[in-house]
Amino acid sequence: MNLITCISLCVLLVSGATAQADRKYFNDKKAPDERKDLAAIQTAIQEALPQARAATVCVLLDEGSGSGVIVSPEGLILTAAHVSGGVGKKVTVVLEDGTELKAVTLGLVAETDAAMIQIIEKGSYPFIEIDRAETTRLGDWVFALGHSGGLDKERGSVVRLGRLVRIANSTFQSDCTLIGGDSGGPLFDMNGKLIGIHSRVGAQLQLNMHVPMSQFITNWDGMLAREFIGEGPFAEKPQKGSGFLGLATEPRKEGGLRVTKVGEKSPAQEAGILEGDVIFKLNETVLENREQMQALLKEMAKGDEITLETTRQGQPKNHTFNLGAR
Amino acid sequence: MRANFTILFILPLLYLPVAGQQSLDSAYRTTGIEVVAAFEAERQILQTSSAVILDGRKEAGYGVVISADGYILTKASEVTKVAKLSVTVDEKNYTDAKVLLVDTIWDVALVKIAAEGLVPVVYAATSAVPQGTWVMANGATTRKKRRLLAGIVSAKIREIPASGGAVLGVVLKTVKKLLEVQEVGEKSGAFEAGLQKGDVILKIEGKPIKKVEEIAELLKTRKEGSTVKVTYRRKKLENTVDVRLAARAELFDDQQNRNDQMSGDFSARRSGFPRVMQHDVLGSSQVVGGPLLELGGKCIGMNIARANRAENYSIPVEDLKEIAARMMKAAAE
Numbered sequence: 001m002n003l004i005t006c007i008s009l010c011v012l013l014v015s016g017a018t019a020q021a022d023r024k025y026f027n028d029k030k031a032p033d034e035r036k037d038l039a040a041i042q043t044a045i046q047e048a049l050p051q052a053r054a055a056t057v058c059v060l061l062d063e064g065s066g067s068g069v070i071v072s073p074e075g076l077i078l079t080a081a082h083v084s085g086g087v088g089k090k091v092t093v094v095l096e097d098g099t100e101l102k103a104v105t106l107g108l109v110a111e112t113d114a115a116m117i118q119i120i121e122k123g124s125y126p127f128i129e130i131d132r133a134e135t136t137r138l139g140d141w142v143f144a145l146g147h148s149g150g151l152d153k154e155r156g157s158v159v160r161l162g163r164l165v166r167i168a169n170s171t172f173q174s175d176c177t178l179i180g181g182d183s184g185g186p187l188f189d190m191n192g193k194l195i196g197i198h199s200r201v202g203a204q205l206q207l208n209m210h211v212p213m214s215q216f217i218t219n220w221d222g223m224l225a226r227e228f229i230g231e232g233p234f235a236e237k238p239q240k241g242s243g244f245l246g247l248a249t250e251p252r253k254e255g256g257l258r259v260t261k262v263g264e265k266s267p268a269q270e271a272g273i274l275e276g277d278v279i280f281k282l283n284e285t286v287l288e289n290r291e292q293m294q295a296l297l298k299e300m301a302k303g304d305e306i307t308l309e310t311t312r313q314g315q316p317k318n319h320t321f322n323l324g325a326r
Numbered sequence: 327m328r329a330n331f332t333i334l335f336i337l338p339l340l341y342l343p344v345a346g347q348q349s350l351d352s353a354y355r356t357t358g359i360e361v362v363a364a365f366e367a368e369r370q371i372l373q374t375s376s377a378v379i380l381d382g383r384k385e386a387g388y389g390v391v392i393s394a395d396g397y398i399l400t401k402a403s404e405v406t407k408v409a410k411l412s413v414t415v416d417e418k419n420y421t422d423a424k425v426l427l428v429d430t431i432w433d434v435a436l437v438k439i440a441a442e443g444l445v446p447v448v449y450a451a452t453s454a455v456p457q458g459t460w461v462m463a464n465g466a467t468t469r470k471k472r473r474l475l476a477g478i479v480s481a482k483i484r485e486i487p488a489s490g491g492a493v494l495g496v497v498l499k500t501v502k503k504l505l506e507v508q509e510v511g512e513k514s515g516a517f518e519a520g521l522q523k524g525d526v527i528l529k530i531e532g533k534p535i536k537k538v539e540e541i542a543e544l545l546k547t548r549k550e551g552s553t554v555k556v557t558y559r560r561k562k563l564e565n566t567v568d569v570r571l572a573a574r575a576e577l578f579d580d581q582q583n584r585n586d587q588m589s590g591d592f593s594a595r596r597s598g599f600p601r602v603m604q605h606d607v608l609g610s611s612q613v614v615g616g617p618l619l620e621l622g623g624k625c626i627g628m629n630i631a632r633a634n635r636a637e638n639y640s641i642p643v644e645d646l647k648e649i650a651a652r653m654m655k656a657a658a659e
Contacts, residue, residue: 031353031360038364038460038621045458045478138348143458143478148636149585154484158637159457160606161478163361165350175356177608179636180585201588205608205635206355 024190027140041161041190045143048192049159053096054126056157056186058147059083059117060092060100067146067157067185068093068117069194070127075101075119078130078216079184080199081108081234084115086303087226093119095126098153107223110237111230112170112215113199115184116223128186130213131193136172140164144176144208146185146198157185165206172196172210199234238301243323245297245306247273251289256280256311271321274312281309302326357465357608362474368462369474371623374445376616378414378467379405379423379437388464388616389437390628391415392650396441397657399650401615401630402428403595405435413439417470426657429649430551430570432641433595433630436653447617447625453603453642455479455620461640463607463629464616477607483642486633488550489597490574491542496521498538505535507558511577515570521558528564529557545571550598573597589634596631602639603627609638 024044026037055070059079066083070076077093084091084105093103101119108115119125136142141163148158162176174187178201187196187210196210222229228237246266249257256278262269279287283306287293300306302325310317353360362369377389377398386408389400398413405411405425413423420439427436457479465473495514496507505527510517527535530544531554548554553568576595586592593611603626605618611632618627618640627640641649 031358032364034364035621042458042460042478042621046456049456049458139350139354149634155481155604157481158604158606159478159480160636161458162356163350163354165355167348175608177606177636179588179634182636201635203588 022191023135024141027137027190030139041141044141044190045159045161048143048188048190051126052128052143052145052186052188052192053157053159055128056096056145056147058094058151058157058181059103059184060094060151061085065147065150065181066183067181067198069145069186069197070119070125071130071194072127073124075103075121075123075125076127077103077117077119078186078194078197079115079117080197080211081110081113081115082199083184084108084117085235086238087228088305089303090305091117093117094151096156107219107225107227107229108235109215109219109223109229110232110235112211113234114197114211114215114219114223115235128188129193130216131189131195132213132217134195134212134214136164136167136189136195136212138164138167141190142174142176142187142195143190144174144178144182144185144187144198144210146178146182148179149181158182162208167212170212170215171199172212173206174208174210175206176208177201177205178208238303240301241298242302242326243297243300243304243306244302244326245323249279249290249293252278255288257287257290257293259310267321267324271308271319273308273310273319277310277312277317279308279310281307283307297323356477357475362465362476365462365474365476368476368619368621368623369472371447371619372462372464372472372474372616374416375447375625376415376464376472377437377439378472379408379615380410380412380414380419381408382410385467385612387612387614388629389413390615390617390625390646391444391446393446393654394442394444396420396439396444397654398437398439399615399628399646399653400435400437401593401595402430402433402435404593404615405437413437414467414469415439415441415444427653429653430553431549431598431600432645432649433551433599434628434641434649434653436657438657448623449647450620450624450626450643453483453626453644455626457481460621461605461607461626462619462621463605463609463638464613465609466613475607475609475613477605477638479603480606480637481604483601483603486597486599486602486639488571488573489576492545492548492550492552492571492598493574493577494521494541494545494554494556494569495572495577496527498527498541500538503536505538511572514572514577515553516556519556519567519569521556521567521569522560524560526559527556528559529555529566531555532557549600585634589636591632592634593631596633596639599630599639599641601642601645602630603642605638605640606636607638614638 068079246263495511
């Protein structure tokens with residue numbers, strides 16, 4: 001935690017000195033005081049909006065929905081850790097035009113609420129640029145996009161305008177009002193560059209928190225490599241051995257493990273496994289005895305995906321499902 | 327549906343100052359006085375052409391001044407709750423305010439005060455402006471001075487269907503093959519029409535009804551705020567009444583979801599509008615009912631609901647003009 005904070009702070013301090021050629025002039029005024037300032041803010045947001053909106057996605061999960069934003073033509077998405085919820089989970093993302101795409105969660109930073117998702121369907125996706133130089137300063141005008149309250153195809157994603165009202169070590173605060181469903185969605189500067197990811201709100205309308213890009217840049221390679229970085233509070237680290245399958249087996253002379261019992265309402269039962277089925281492989285590993293199967297399960301956690309290759313009365317049948325909680 | 331449950335962390339603690347952080351003075355925030363000062367021309371319009379709807383001394387909402395002789399449009403479901411109605415326009419308070427008509431589809435009421443020489447709003451040419459366009463609306467008020475808040479158009483113009491469907495507002499049970507009323511929602515059209523526990527529903531719109539599913543099917547395409555003819559039997563007597571349809575989710579408070587808790591404050595009626603434009607002007611449900619202005623001060627809509635902390639709805643100017651003309655005509659007849 002300390003290391004991460006320290007690095008990001010250093011980056012912030014260094015980049016603060018960099019002069020930015022494309023910085024909008026109105027950001028350097030304490031407040032707009034002429035008609036042309038208001039017009040310039042409006043023009044900036046309207047010019048940036050089409051691309052920003054095209055890159056903003058809704059992330060559909062079993063237990064709800066969040067938002068995210070595409071940052072590469074190959075479909076790399078930045079989102080919040082409490083949206084992705086874990087590493088290697090299958091999710092569905094929805095583009096502004098309604099296209100649904102399969103995706104998988106990559107790594108996350110549990111302490112600051114940063115995470116990545118990768119679209120796994122091949123394609124060339126609309127994306128936005130990240131403000132890598134971290135040019136944003138206190139008081140800058142910003143805008144937020146996100147699927148407030150969940151996906152609404154008639155409405156589309158919702159845009160809100162505000163200013164950056166607080167900059168802390170690992171958090172931006174803006175007065176763009178956020179609500180459930182916006183989590184993981186993008187905060188942009190007035191050039192349409194990504195500066196933050198929506199994370200959390202307080203009771204007051206002014207309390208809207210975003211994860212700054214520095215938190216993503218610092219942990220970029222680790223997240224790409226599907227690492228679970230840090231401990232809570234935004235994501236719970238999977239505990240090995242916490243996964244629950246819910247069946248009992250006995251070895252067969254002719255190979256494989258015969259299912260002798262399937263627990264009521266267990267993940268195995270819900271996946272359709274029946275007593276008498278014979279399991280040959282677990283996640284592509286050939287099973288020779290019960291101990292081996294138990295050892296494999298011990299390395300897995302709740303929510304992990306499991307594939308069992310079985311036969312039922314000689315007919316091959318594959319079951320893919322998620323482990324429950326022990 | 328998935329959309330019912332969405333994700334966002336709520337801060338578990340008060341935000342504590344941390345070393346190394348910078349904070350923007352509240353005067354320079356989006357709702358701050360220094361920022362709002364840039365919209366003084368538009369604030370002047372709110373000063374003369376928006377009305378404050380008062381319940382005694384308490385603000386109950388705002389209104390749109392649509393004629394020099396004292397006709398005002400406001401949010402019906404709020405103004406009809408007011409016990410001691412008066413209206414302030416500019417610096418003057420009018421205690422003779424009367425609700426003349428209500429349009430239940432749009433949730434708009436026409437209010438009349440005995441005034442002359444008021445400055446009605448000037449309608450904007452179109453509501454079809456790009457998202458990101460500045461809009462302004464009433465903020466809080468003092469006795470003499472209107473305040474302004476600014477935001478932007480933030481989503482597509484669209485219909486907001488009745489949340490949970492348009493319903494009569496009764497709980498029914500099949501008793502001896504008859505549909506008997508078990509419970510009447512306090513805020514429902516059924517309650518207003520006088521339906522009671524024990525009444526037996528016989529027909530809706532003249533069509534005999536035997537099952538609850540048949541009612542759902544019949545009401546599926548109906549709008550919130552519209553009425554249906556309900557024929558019922560009470561103690562061997564048959565009667566037919568007009569029942570106003572309401573959004574199911576707005577009749578029963580237990581339907582609050584996590585986002586509602588997060589929002590804190592929202593309009594009691596916030597669904598079932600034929601067409602709305604959406605904006606992000608911050609504020610409370612008490613600032614609904616007034617005009618939505620564009621830069622330059624023309625009226626681009628009328629604020630009709632605060633849906634939640636991030637979403638506000640306005641009636642687009644085209645519809646507002648039509649509603650105003652229709653209600654003024656009806657009031658004259």
